[in-house]
Amino acid sequence: MEAKGTGLLAGGPRRRIIAKLEVKGPNVVKGLHLEGLRTVGVPEVFSREYNLQGIDEIMFIDTVASLYGRNNSFDIVKKTAEQIFIPLGLGGGIKTLNDVELALRSGADKVAVNSQGVRNKNFLREIERNFGSQCLVAHLDVKKKNGSWIVLIDNAREVTDLDAVEWAREVEGLGAGEIFVTSVDKDGTMKGADVELIQSISSAVCIPFIYSGGIGRPSDVTDVFLKGGADAIAISAVLHFNKTTLKEIRDEVSSHAISIRL
C-alpha cells in the first residue's frame, strides 16, 4: 500500500467520489450532525441525476433501520440496480447474514455495517467468511471527544466507549474490505471536512478508506484526498442542495493532479 496523506504522491491511485443517500422510508433525508429528518427528495431522482453526472458509486444508508429495528431499503436498491450499473452499497440495520444476502440479491455490491458489528464483532467475521471482504464495508459514525474520536451507533443516538482509530484497526483485522467513516461533528454543516480525523484513520488502516462529512466546496474534497489521504469521499448535502456540481468538484480535484474518473 502506498503512503498516504503526504500530498506528495498526487496522482497515485485513482480516488473515488461516492454519493451518499440517507434514506428514510421512501425519501432521501438530510440531517445535521445526523439529527433531523428534513426530506430532500426521492432516491430514484437523486441516483439517476448523480449517475448522469458521472458519480463513481452510490451508498444508501437507511437512517432509521437500526432505530426501528428493520430495513426497508432493499426495494430502493433493487430499483436502482435495474437502471444504474455503478457499484451500489447499502447500510443501516444490517443485522443478520440473511440481511446481507437480501441486500446483495437486491443488487447491492456491498453492505455497510455499523451498530451490529459493534454489538457483535463476530458478525463482521461471518460476513467476510460467507460473502468475502470485498462486500464488507465497516461503517463508523464518529464524534470528537477530548482530542480523539469515539464511535456512535444507532444512527448516532447511542455512544460507545470505542476509540474510532483503534476500532478502525480492529475492523480491518476482522475482515472488512473497506472502511467508511462519517464525522458526526461535520455532517450536514457544509463547512469543511475533519482533516485531522481523516489523517488519523488513513494512517491507521491499509484497506480503502471512504470519508464523509462537512463537504461544502470543491476544495474541501481536495483536502480530503491531499491533506487527509482518504481513498474516497462520500458526499451528500452539498450535492442534494445543489451548492456545487460533480463537474466542479472533478475540475478542482483533477487540477491538483489527483487521479479520478473523468
Place this chain on the structure above:
Amino acid sequence: MTIEKISHSQKKNVLHGLPEKVIFCKRCVMSNQRPSTSPELVKKSSKIDTVHFDDDGICHACKYSDEKKKINWKQREDQLVELLDKYRRNDGYWDVVVPGSGGKDSAYVSHVLKARYGMNPLTVTWPPHRYTEIGWENFQDWLRVGGLDNISFTPNPKVHASLTRLAFLNLLNPFQPFIIGQKNIAPRIAFEKKIPLIMYGENQAEYHNKLSETQSPIMDRSHYTWDGERKLFFAGIETDKLSEFGIHKKDLSVYMPITESQALETGIDIHYFSYYHNWMPQENYYYAAEHTGFKPNPERSEGTYSRYASLDDRVDGFHYYTMFIKFGQGRAMNDAAHEIRDGHITREEAVALVQKYDGEFPAKYFQEFLKYINITVEEFWITIDNNRSPHLWDKVGSEWKLKEQVC
C-alpha cells in the same frame, strides 16, 4: 416528612383525575391521559386536566394541525409585521422580550425577530436546575453567535431545591417550581423594564390544549397574572403553610406572578410566534444550528430518540419519567406525536419508537437527582409506586406493566 407506602389494591382505581378509559389518538399516538397546560399556582393536588379528544378518537392537536394547513401564512406574517411595527422602537431601547434557554426554539424566535424583522429583543432566561454541558454551551452560543442581550435570573438554589423536593413528594411533579418560575419571569422582567411585548414560541395547543385556544395570537392573562388576593399553592401547599417546610414569603417573590393591574399598567401581552409562522420544531433546529451555533446532544436523551429537544437540564429526564408514571405516556410519545403531525414520520414508525423508548428510566443522573432533592432511593420508589394509578398499571410479579399500550 415520612412517606408511607400505599398498596396498589387499596388505591382508588383512577388517580390524578385522569379519564378512566385510555384512548390513543388514531392519528398521532398521543394518549388521552396527557395533561393539558393550565395555571400551576392554583393546583391543590396532583389532579389535572387532560388533553381534548373528539368522539372520532382524534386529539385536538391533530385537529389543529389540519386547521394549520388551511392557514394563509403570508397573511399571518403581514399581521406579525403590523404588530412589530406597533412596538418597534428607534431609541435603542429593547422592544420585545423573548423568554428562552438557548434551545432551538427560543434561539429561532429571538434571532428571527432580530435579524429578519429588525427588532431589538431582550432575551430572558430562567435557567435549568443543573445545566448539562451541551445545554450550557448552547446557552452561551445563543447569545455569542446570535448576538443577543440576555437577563438570566437564578433563583435561590436552596429554595428551588426544597420546592422541587416538595413538588416531587406531594404531586410527583418535580418540575413544577421550574415551570412556575419560567412562566412568571418574563412578564416580571417585562413589567420592570417596561417592555410591553413578549414573544413566546409555540401555543400550548400545538401540544394538546383546546383547539379554541389557537384562535388568538395572545396568551390569556390568567396564565401569568393573579388578582393579588387569591390563595396560591406551591407543590400543592398553600403559601402560608410553606413556612413549616422552611420556605418563607421572601423566598417566593421571584416565583410570584405579576398582578393583573401591573400587566395592564405596562400593557403587557404575550404573543405566540406560532400564530404568525408555521411552527416546525425540526426546522427551528436547522435554523438555530445555522444562525446561533446550536448543537444537538452528543447522544439521544433518555426516554426518547431525539437529540435536539429539551437537553439542557440534567434533571429533565425526571420530568418526563414522572409523567410516564402518572399518565402512562412519556417523552418518546410527545416527540413522536409531534413528528407525525409535522409529516416527518408515519404512525407505524411512531409506534415502534414509543415501544422502544417511552418510559426508559433516566439512569444517567439518578444519583444526582436524589442528592439534589435530598431523598433516599427508597423514598423515590415509594413515591413513584404510590402514584401509579391502578387503571393504568398492573404489577406482574415484581414488574410494573402498563395495561394499555399504543399499537
